[in-house]
Amino acid sequence: MEVLIIASQLILSLAILVVLHEFGHYIPAKLFKIRVEKFYLFFDPWFSLFKRKIGETEWGIGWLPLGGYVKIAGMVDESMDKEQLAKPPQPWEFRSKPAWQRLIVMVGGVTVNFILALLIYAMILFVWGKQYYTVKSAEKYGMAVSYPELKQYGLEDGDIPLKVGNKKVDNLKDIFKFVVLEGERIVTVDRAGEQVEIKLPENFDQIVLKNEYSELYTLRFPTVVAKVSDDSNAEKAGLKSGDSIVSVNATPINYFNELQSALKENKKKTIELGVVRSGQLTQLNVKVDSTGFIGFQPQGYDYFNIPYATEKFGFFESFPAGISLGVETLGSYVKSMGLVFTKEGAKQIGGFGSMSKIFAPQWDWRIFWNATAFLSIILAFMNILPIPALDGGHVVFLLYEIVTGKEAPQKVLEYAQYVGFFLLIGLMLYANGNDIVRYFFGK
Template sequence: MFGGVFFNFILAILIYSATLFTWGEQYLKTQDAIYGVQCNELALEMGFRHGDKIIAFDNEPVERFNDLQITLARNQAKSATIIRDGAEINLELDPAYLPAVLNTPGMFSLRFPFQVASTDPASPNSSKLMKGDRFLTLDSTNAQIYQDVAAILSQNKGKTMRATILREGYVVETEIHVNDEGMLGIVLEGDQSKFFNITTYQYSVTGAVASGFNKSTSTIGNYIKELGLIFSPSTEAYKSVGSFISIGKIFPASWDWYIFWNITAFLSIMLAVLNLLPIPALDGGHIMFLFYEMITRRKPSDKVMEYAQIAGMLVLFAIMFLAFGNDIYRLFK
């Protein structure tokens, strides 16, 4: 009865341990996102601002920058602790925004400096900009961050602008031409390690197993929280439920063994947790009746078991219908 569920948990631990031993871990800590967050329209409406440094939700620190939005949604956070203009403030969050948070990806993106990696030889700026140049101002407007520069350029298409640049430790000024698409004809520096302290871990066999176990247990806890959101109609999380169509979409377009194995481990945990739900026809339902027998010291009648199995199958069919319905709706939306 519990064997299949137990195997799913063990499989997840083994996969996570193997991936951690083989590839290690590399991520950006929230505290190391020194230029703050870039907000989408929803985040701005909720009260966040470009450049905010988010420290915690409900006084619980968020370690990984990429986990900000999912942590906000998963924990149904009521407040956010942020640093804005050098001062720590507490931002109250309206629970009414939770459905939008769950269905609006990209609330918080990473702000990073505008630094030139290379120039297009055909660009009129090829003789004016060099590899490693960092923008400081454009026409006396502060323009150090990529997102700010992009917004300024989009407002000055086809124009010539005065740029102040930091080049090899010296401040220089030059005129640059913005083409009709709001571009400069350059390639931006995309190596985050040039701008941020990237946390990197390499594990021994024993360290990988311990970390794999911890990752599995934290994933179980997080998935249980997410299930709680789905069964709470006010969050509208049920709209994100999907079938194998959605599962297929989470795999990358190009093959990547690291991503494949991590998704496989997550799916193994997902199946184990779902199978433990106290729904007749699932292992969780059988365990529920077993506890009933242990407590009452009598077995449910065959009629009760028959009706329970039918009810359980109806619930499962309803979940399947919801999942396929959501996927079909999203395909034609």
């Protein structure tokens, strides 16, 4: 059931973003009197789930949920309609319009996605405010080191981060930003009442990319079972909602991160799980799967009353705050993209499986809209990259035309489209292949 909920959220989010992105192309095209022959949510090779002709445009829903498209008359696009392009240009075709109009049509989708993200962020701040965990949040149980290998550099579970460089920690998420994106390497923590200064390695970025986490520390909490997955190893062993897990193979387990480490160390093995149920200690024999999971969902921060701060915004205040949050998110994403062009970074590229992780296993509108805004930022940025077949590739050729006064040869556009198409297919296969490898082999 959880998988269906997450998949539904992902599909709905992508459907919203794709439709609005394509409207970003469609609306200026119609304003400039360019004929739009097709408008499709998802791709429709061989057949479509739904289609209807309204005026000069065929509206439809494809069966392949990898995006969507508008087919603009007289444009070299995914359809590679050479028959139409071989005919003399018509007044209602894309190629007949001035370069500046064509440029507006091409950047329309990216513009809509970026503006949409800013509006969503603004409304999230207006409705829910800005919720974040602070140093006060860590006072109850301390924090856990996200990367076990970092403990060799002086980090310890139970630390409470106070400063990164000379910057005081307020929002705990700032720790990762200060260290990874801004290059700070000195972290000051409260350790059992004493302030300790830790120097992180210069190659910290590479260490981060070896892991799926995106934080230096995470808040820790005891392990109480919220829900046991159907037909899981945990269910077969008799684990129940409300159980507290206190040991693995007779080794005490105080916090959930300790349980995670113990499970990873015992992949494909049967372990003895110490469980407190209704005040009584019982032992369960549970098999750990190849990815280090047994199949249950733990109670989260709210269950343990871990406090968080909330910054409220009025309706008009939410717009500049939303713009600031959107720009900051874009900036962080662009900076993090630089890490992708490394050996370890390439391994962390993910497809739909990775995208699904930003949605909650239960329907939560705040998480849904926050994830949708983030995906909208990604969609805008990725589409404006100067890669043939993407909007950014078309923009490059149009800027060339505007600067030189000469159109790029038709054959060049066609070959560029082919190259871009195969690059994107290759990247998609690689990204989703990474997801499959991580799922089955835990790498």
